[in-house]
Amino acid sequence: MQKYDKREKISYTLGTTLTFELLLRKPECATKIYISPKQKRDETYEKLVKLARSNNVKVIENNEKIFGLADKENVMVIGEFNKFSCELPNEKSHVVLNNPSNMGNLGTIVRASAAFDIGGIAIIRPAADIFDPKTIRSTMGAIFSTPFKYYNSYEDYAKEFPTHNAYPFMLKAKTTLPEVKFQEPCTLVFGNEATGLPDDFLNIGTPVIIPQSSKVDSLNLDNAVSIALYTYTINK
Amino acid sequence: MQKYDKREKISYTLGTTLTFELLLRKPECATKIYISPKQKRDETYEKLVKLARSNNVKVIENNEKIFGLADKENVMVIGEFNKFSCELPNEKSHVVLNNPSNMGNLGTIVRASAAFDIGGIAIIRPAADIFDPKTIRSTMGAIFSTPFKYYNSYEDYAKEFPTHNAYPFMLKAKTTLPEVKFQEPCTLVFGNEATGLPDDFLNIGTPVIIPQSSKVDSLNLDNAVSIALYTYTINK
DSSP states (O other), X not given: OOSOOTTSSEEEEESHHHHHHHHHHOTTTEEEEEEOTTSOSSHHHHHHHHHHHHTTXXXXXXXXXXXXXXXXXXXXXXXXXXXXXOOOOTTSOEEEEESOOOHHHHHXXXXXXXXXXXXXXXXXXXXXXXXXXXHHHHHTTGGGTSOEEEESOHHHHHHHOTTSEEEEBOTTOSEEGGGOOOOSSEEEEEOBTTXXXXXXXXXXXXXXXXXXXXXXXOOOHHHHHHHHHHHHHXXX | OOSOOTTSSEEEXXXXXXXXXXHHHOTTTEEEEEEOTTSOOSHHHHHHHHHHHHTTOEEEESOGGGGGGXXXXXXXXXXXXXXXXXXXXXXXXXXXXXXXXXXXXXXXXXXXXXXXTOSEEEEESSOOOTTSHHHHHHHTTGGGTXXXXXXXXXXXXXXXXXXXXXXXXXXXXXXEGGGOOOOSSEEEEEOBTTTBSOGGGGGSSOOEEOOOOTTSSOXXXXXXXXXXXXXXXXXX
């Protein structure tokens, strides 16, 4: 077992909580769990091993080598799983991330999307890797409960969901977020961290701006998404 | 010049944009700027040098050694400044962060607080270091426009601002965020990333919960703060 490789078909959950989420929500994808010799043989250990075995997931103990994956973290448990694909539900609202580049942001947005029970996330390439263990960690396990799908272009996504109403979030938009009357099902669209959405999106659906002071250029991407998801959720 | 040391009285802005923010918003604290030999002698360079000189800030060129500070980043410009202290304005609303531990979160919250023009941020120790260059980077320069002050306890903060109305954000709160009628001036209080606020805060002011699904344990701290600040701002 080596370091995570984006091109391979497997990835890893680093840590006990994430590995529990994997076994509880996507047991069919889990292949092995590794337990460090430093992990106490306590109640958590017993639960983990029982859950793994009941799902026919191999438990590998005391294999020090693999914990190199976890870098400096104090990781006692690692899960190994087959990468999976999801379909986005047609009847529910979606988030579209156009070229997100930061794994921490991507993971946090998956977490916020789960918190607001969004139907799923479309990720337009080029984009950060949702299966990188760093992204998985920042989802706090929400990667296993929120559908996501990669697309090569926004057009590919839009063709698949022609009845969704698009709300591109852009600093050049005229409509402010408090004014929006969301029409279901919605697609909330967000651009890259550094560059935002291209101007073309001004001609798509209802472009929206989150009102903000001139003291900053913009909000952090995951903050903008969270504010939008919260506002959508309480107004729908 | 060495690596950043928390105990020292100076810190650094890593990068051109942050260094401009320093020179524009806190020129009285800036002491030196370092310019890498790799920095093109272009219009940005001319502006930077002119701005520094007009503020009596020493410009040091071609000193390769100091760029070790910047780790792997492609940093061409570094600003050096004296750490400063701020007072929080009494008439405006505040954010209180109780024991924030993550520098990225702290920086992003400073950025969001500037975006929503909050009066200032009280940071209750133990807490992440706002002057660490990593925190400064994640503020995107907002550290130079948003007042902040460290306190040893929430009580110390509350004694200084007895007429502020506290809204502690807690998963155990009964009042949901959409129900809150904010009474000015407000103090929006948030706990540590892993542990939230202690139960004592249930007896302070109006505890508030951001409604969220059971799919996640909680929102990321900076996401929760952003949602609260946005909601406060549009309803005040």
